[in-house]
Amino acid sequence: MKAITMPRQELDLEKVLLGCRKGDRNSQRSLYEHFYGYAMSICLRYSGSRDEAVEVLNDAFLKVFAGLDKYDPTFPFRTWLRRILINAAIDYYRKHHKTLVFLELKAAEHLADEEAPLPVIDPDEDMLPILRELSPSYRLVFNLYVMEEYKHHEIAELLGISVSTSRSNLVRAIENLRALLMKKSPYHIKPN
Structure with missing residues (x-):
């Protein structure tokens, strides 16, 4: 039996971002749900576990919502989001893996x-x-x-x-x- 997939609804990104800037929870939920799969795939690559990935993802979205005034709509939103996700992953490791050992070889x-x-x-x-x-x-x-x-x-x-x-x-x-x-x-x- 084949799985039935529902067509993904188009997201009016401009409208959703405007709502997010105003603190509208429904807009925030729409943005989060729309980009969840994309964002989670990035977080999973950087994380040691799914729990870590979820924590990085949530930290990143908090930064997204807090920093939407810094987003330049002339650039793709995904690119901006990706940058925040990567930085959130790096911040997570700085915070939780203080003893990160980077191998320094004399040679x-x-x-x-x-x-x-x-x-x-x-x-x-x-x-x-x-x-x-x-x-x-x-x-x-x-x-x-x-x-x-x-x-x-x-x-x-x-x-x-x-x-x-x-x-x-x-x-x-x-x-x-x-x-x-x-x-x-x-x-x-x-x-x-």
Whole structure:
């Protein structure tokens, strides 16, 4: 039996944002519900658990509602929301993982030119459980670099770490992902 899906109602974003600016709870609920799936998918990538993801998501939406006066409607709302979600995830880790350990290698300079290539992954593979097995610092750098396409100098500035630390954490994250994928099933990735 096939699942029945209801067509998603179009959201009059301009009207909803105006209502949110006025503190209208129905508008806030509409905005939250409309962007929930998109926002949760981002939060889940950065979080170690679903509970953490929900906390990051809720913190982000509180920031959205409080900061709507800073939103420039000439830019896509999703882009603005994504930025807030990522910053909320980073803030969460700063607050809850005060001892985040970013690997600083003395020999990290050699990583500047040679980064470990990403494993080739089965596109049907659900990567969330595997990403969650990475340490918070590796997961954070991996997501910022691979998923958000930040440069190492941007990650370093954002997280208050050195560029070489960002690079070394990315390399370690990729090595760990490769090992986790091989452990799960050697048929999911191709060796380099």
